[in-house]
Amino acid sequence: MDLDISGRSASEIADSLRARIERGDLHPGDVLPPVRSLADELGVNRNTIVAAYRQLTQAGVIVTRGRGGTRVADLSPVAQEGFAAGSVLRDVGTGNPDPELIPDLSGALAAMAGRPVLYGEPVIDPGLERWALEWMRDGLAPAADMRLTVTSGAADAVERLLAQALTRDDAVALEDPCFLTSIHTVRIGGYRPVPVPVDDEGMTVEGLQSAIEQGVRAVVHTPRAQNPTGASLSARRAEELRAVLREHPYLLVIEDDHFSLLSRQPFHSLISRGHRRWALVRSVSKFLGPDMCLAVTASDPETAERLAIRLTPGTTWVSHLLQRLTHALVTDAATMAAIERAGAHYAARNAAFVERLTNEGVPAGAGDGLNLWIPLPVPARDVSEQLMRRGWLARAGDDFALAGAGPSRRLRLTVHDLDDADAERLAVDVAAAVRAAGGRLVTREVA
Incomplete structure (x- = not known):
């Protein structure tokens, strides 16, 4: 294929390639020339081509697939959860959860209002923080080093956790089959998903070992009620996976315990006391309703500090009205x-x-x-x-x-x-x- 790529600097070559893609000369999935051949063709150093490809990768225009080559990124939409629009079937x-089983918010709404929250105040409501500290400690080994962060739902938490630790084209271990939102989050972030098979006891040991060998920088997994399979980690499998992860304490482990209070299964964590980079995410959307866009993340201090920077008061903190409403509901016996x-x-x-x-x-x-x-x-x-x-x-x-x-x-x-x-x-x-x-x-x- 004659792509008519030109340029002497990395920026010029990147602009030339981007123009070909925007013009439709290259389509999603098309393979770009190898670094060596394009460098020889243009008469430039190979590092110049590497830098040009890196610019386009960071912009989400192309993706690198190792032996699969460098390809034009596929930006077609992925499947999403929820009702199918316009279907008569x-x-x-x-x-979705059953709307009949989502608690009535009216009583709590009337009781949770208070003084207004202003810029510069703590981003976590004190009442919610006290309750969440106990909630998040349940079954978590490194509770003594735990810090809390509140985000706008579990997907928001996972996206921010990956963004503060990874760069585009970094590899992420995902369960296979995988939760649709996780697929979407990794894809939009420009990361490279590495599938880890799931059986009845959760993520497989061999699959995790293989993913680590492929250089993953993060692992996203579901400890119970895995979507779509419904699998939950057994105590035996969790210990086997922890044994693998003990050799990689700086690998970011993200646990999405989305079903939490509704689950019929015990919680078994992959996070051992000595692990250095970790986060446990628990959302309220399954039991208080999808429109209650709030999740609590417990993490190691360094990860929490990085998340806090991305949740600066005045820009992206979670509304204290929503936090107070959540606290009023989860502390109500009925x-x-x-x-x-x-x-x-x-x-x-x-x-x-x-x-x-x-x-x-x-x-x-x-x-x-x-x-x-x-x-x-x-x-x-x-x-x-x-x-x-x-x-x-x-x-x-x-x-x-x-x-x-x-x-x-x-x-x-x-x-x-x-x-x-x-x-x-x-x-x-x-x-x-x-x-x-x-x-x-x-x-x-x-x-």
Whole structure:
């Protein structure tokens, strides 16, 4: 391919390449010339080409894939959580909590107002900080060195944590299959995702070891209710992973405990007492509602200090009104009882649907969390297309895959808000969709 690249300095070469991309001569995914060949062609030092590529990488225009070469960045949109806009189908792939189980805010709203907060004041509300200190210490080994930060939700926290530690094209270990927001955050940040397989006990030891060997600078993982699989770290797996991480104390470990108060599983952390770079993030969005954009991050002092710089009062601190509202709710006995009932509800409804589905010949298990991760004998896309013909909009596992090892045979379903009749109808329709897609059902033996 004749790209007609010109220039003698790094800036001139970078501008020439950017112009070709903007003009449409190069498209997302196209491979750029290797450093050595482009340097020879232009008659410049190889370091000049390296500097030009670095400028474009930092701008998010190109990405470096190691042996895969340097390519034009793909900026096409990625799948997002939530309802599918404009669909007339019954959406069972939303990943949303049940709005009927989100606590009523009206009483707390009336009680939480107080004096106005002015520039220069502490960014964390004192009441929320006292409560959060106990909340975040639960199950966390290095509590004595803990510092708190409040951000506008878990995604905001993870984005800031990565940004304060990494530069574009740094490698980040992500669970595979992966939470859609994590995929989006890493992609927009210009980082290089390294997939780590997840099984029923969480992130695999071999996968983490492989990611470390590939030079990851950070690890983002979910200790329980992993989205989309519902997997939670077992005590055994957590200890095995901690043993791996003890050899890499400066590797940034980010734990996103998004389901926290709703989880039916114990919390097992990857963070050991001697680890130097770490953060535990807990959001309130699953139990107080997605519009309550607030998360608390516990981290080592250095990470907390860097986060504080990115949350300077007067620019990006989280509203104290929102912090006071959160504190009023989580310290209310009736609200906490309602949250406990909600967690039990999600677990019971998911287990009941799995039983229905298994009875129809599609055996599955119920993990923790809002969703179900259904194994299929045929590609999930084929099943989801058949479900659309029956009035359902489901989420194929391909949306969550990082490694790209062929079509996914998993379906993620959000079923906890279905009544018994609709749940039974969906189970029957999933079985019919599997048959229509060429799959065989499993007949249960009757004792």
